[in-house]
Amino acid sequence: MVQSIFWYLKEFLRAPWIHAFLFAKTAPLVTPSYFREYPSLTEKECTHCFTCRMICPAPGAIEVLQEGGTWHPVIHRGHCLRCGLCVEACPEGVLASGRILQWQEEDRTSFAATFHIQVDHATCMRCGNCCVSCPVNKEQDPQMASGGHSANNEVIMKISSGRHTVIHEERCVGCRTCEGACPNSAIRVARVVEGLQGVAEG
Amino acid sequence: MKRVVDVSIPLGPVHPCWKEPARVKCETRGEKVLSAEVELGYMKKGIERIMRGRPWQEVMFLAERVCGICSVIHNMVFIEGMEAVSGITVPDRAAYLRVVMNELDRIQSHLLANFSYCYTIEHETLAMYLLNTRERAMDCMERIAGVRVNKAYMIPGGVRFDLRDTDRALLLADLAHLEDSVHRYGRMFDTGPLIATRSKGVGILMQEQARIARAVGPTARASGIAEDVRLTHPTYRKLAFTPIVRTEGDNHARIMLRFDEIFQSLGLIRQCLHDLPAGPIRGGGTCGAGETVSRGEAPRGELSYFIRSDEYGRILDIAIRTPSIPNIDACTHHMLPGVTSLADVTSVFVSADPCIACNER
Numbered sequence A: 001m002v003q004s005i006f007w008y009l010k011e012f013l014r015a016p017w018i019h020a021f022l023f024a025k026t027a028p029l030v031t032p033s034y035f036r037e038y039p040s041l042t043e044k045e046c047t048h049c050f051t052c053r054m055i056c057p058a059p060g061a062i063e064v065l066q067e068g069g070t071w072h073p074v075i076h077r078g079h080c081l082r083c084g085l086c087v088e089a090c091p092e093g094v095l096a097s098g099r100i101l102q103w104q105e106e107d108r109t110s111f112a113a114t115f116h117i118q119v120d121h122a123t124c125m126r127c128g129n130c131c132v133s134c135p136v137n138k139e140q141d142p143q144m145a146s147g148g149h150s151a152n153n154e155v156i157m158k159i160s161s162g163r164h165t166v167i168h169e170e171r172c173v174g175c176r177t178c179e180g181a182c183p184n185s186a187i188r189v190a191r192v193v194e195g196l197q198g199v200a201e202g
Numbered sequence B: 001m002k003r004v005v006d007v008s009i010p011l012g013p014v015h016p017c018w019k020e021p022a023r024v025k026c027e028t029r030g031e032k033v034l035s036a037e038v039e040l041g042y043m044k045k046g047i048e049r050i051m052r053g054r055p056w057q058e059v060m061f062l063a064e065r066v067c068g069i070c071s072v073i074h075n076m077v078f079i080e081g082m083e084a085v086s087g088i089t090v091p092d093r094a095a096y097l098r099v100v101m102n103e104l105d106r107i108q109s110h111l112l113a114n115f116s117y118c119y120t121i122e123h124e125t126l127a128m129y130l131l132n133t134r135e136r137a138m139d140c141m142e143r144i145a146g147v148r149v150n151k152a153y154m155i156p157g158g159v160r161f162d163l164r165d166t167d168r169a170l171l172l173a174d175l176a177h178l179e180d181s182v183h184r185y186g187r188m189f190d191t192g193p194l195i196a197t198r199s200k201g202v203g204i205l206m207q208e209q210a211r212i213a214r215a216v217g218p219t220a221r222a223s224g225i226a227e228d229v230r231l232t233h234p235t236y237r238k239l240a241f242t243p244i245v246r247t248e249g250d251n252h253a254r255i256m257l258r259f260d261e262i263f264q265s266l267g268l269i270r271q272c273l274h275d276l277p278a279g280p281i282r283g284g285g286t287c288g289a290g291e292t293v294s295r296g297e298a299p300r301g302e303l304s305y306f307i308r309s310d311e312y313g314r315i316l317d318i319a320i321r322t323p324s325i326p327n328i329d330a331c332t333h334h335m336l337p338g339v340t341s342l343a344d345v346t347s348v349f350v351s352a353d354p355c356i357a358c359n360e361r
Helices: A002-012 A015-023 A051-055 A085-089 A100-107 A129-133 A135-140 A177-181 B047-051 B056-064 B071-086 B092-120 B124-145 B165-191 B193-199 B207-212 B217-221 B234-238 B251-275 B324-335 B343-351 B356-360
Strands: A062-067 A070-075 A109-119 A157-160 A163-166 A187-197 B007-011 B023-029 B032-039 B290-298 B301-309 B315-321
Touching (some): A085 A109, A109 A163, A187 B056, B007 B343, B047 B056, B071 B092, B071 B290, B092 B124, B092 B165, B092 B234, B193 B251, B193 B343, B217 B251, B217 B324, B324 B343, B324 B356
Antiparallel strands (some): B023 B032
16 A cells, blocks of 8 residues: 555656647647648639639539629638549649649640530520530630520530530530539530559640 | 346437437346447438549549548548549559558548547547557648548559658657557557456357357457458558457457557558659549449558549549448447447447447448
8 A cells, every 4th residue: 555655756746748748739620731721722723714614523613704804713611522633633723722723734744635425405494594504605605695506616515406416525624513503404424534654735 | 038137228319428429228137238229320411422523633532531531531432433444543552652651541440449439448548648649640741641531641543742861761750659658558558457357258248149240340350350351452562461360359348459569550650651653643634434442441440442434534423332331230230249348338238349330430
């Protein structure tokens, strides 16, 4: 009994023990620099190519908006999964997250994508909402009004002779705006993405 | 046959020992459990339905979110299925890096499983030690992929990020630290007299019973069945993988088997890092149409994905079979009946490491 009291006294009256008891402190929580955070904007200029929207797996997580004459991507934090695919896919390096951009430059990794527009003519109502909402159509033919009719043959798709017609599938950027605009979910854009390494971008 | 049942005792769905909601109904006479039944369905997500019509870059993230604890293997099995469908080959370096990531995930999953067992038998000190050790495994994965849980590391034709030499050195140092800690805590578990009274001879699953219930993973291997899907995986075959088997079939064997598998995983990672060939990490290749069944060894056992895709690589049909389904069956129909104390029901159930999130998708 007395022995054990002495043992405990000897154990606890050591300077390191008292110091640890009084000044014990948990290491502060630090987010490491390599953590894949929500994508942040770098200083580089966005060319509104919509590649980030094309590759984003989460609905409504990223938008490319024009404000004061310049385009820039906007990340909606409640929807973003922090997967970092937009950072990897952006050809201009507009977005940054963790070490992804740095690694991408070192390893020369990239994503390449092709797009295929599929319209189900049984459910398509020829309303033209897809053609009007398409941002590429808007650049080619700013005059395109509701109904999706156009005299311009440089657009991706239009309503021609009462039928939805895809003219330039290769111009599609895969942003899926048309899918959201279609009231019947009749239009679908297949995005065939492949991960590459050592191939020059562009 | 008419049976005298004292009372049917429900445990759960909200229970301090369960990580996820499930209800175990035990028919008891006195303290003895006569039979048990598990009710599931408290967290159905419908992920397979959401996956349909989507390309790999979206389904990959959904597959990971089937289960947060074993997210890497879900990603791996799905991506390997898409590669098999489309005839994509993976560069050697990427194949090795996949194994590194998968084994790191297995380590953290086994540590979490052993944590919950120790927590269930109220050995909270050892439980917290194990949970603390798990953080180091999580940090290793964060250094490679950038995040701790849903890594999204593998893509068709390779992996997303390469392993840097500096990170590799740090990883090896972490592995040494992990090995020390797991060795210490594994020995604590193995030699603890009170742990032994709660674990040895409790919840016995005989080999024949395991076969009848088609138990998989550590639950089957602790009952003497040498089954592991990694035996058929090409990269693991290169690494000369052989499964660890124990024959006792009780709670103690299942937990010790997981400790042993952690050492095995550490060995596999070291071997991968040693043999890691130089070269590209992505081989390219687009996904196409086809139908396949892809299998892989999750931390809890065999995981399989049935995949049917269209010409642009979009999922037409997908069915996921997770390892916890047969393991829960083995637990309720073979381990729980005959348990001599109701206090052991929770520990027996947790020792089979049921993952309800996997189960209900």
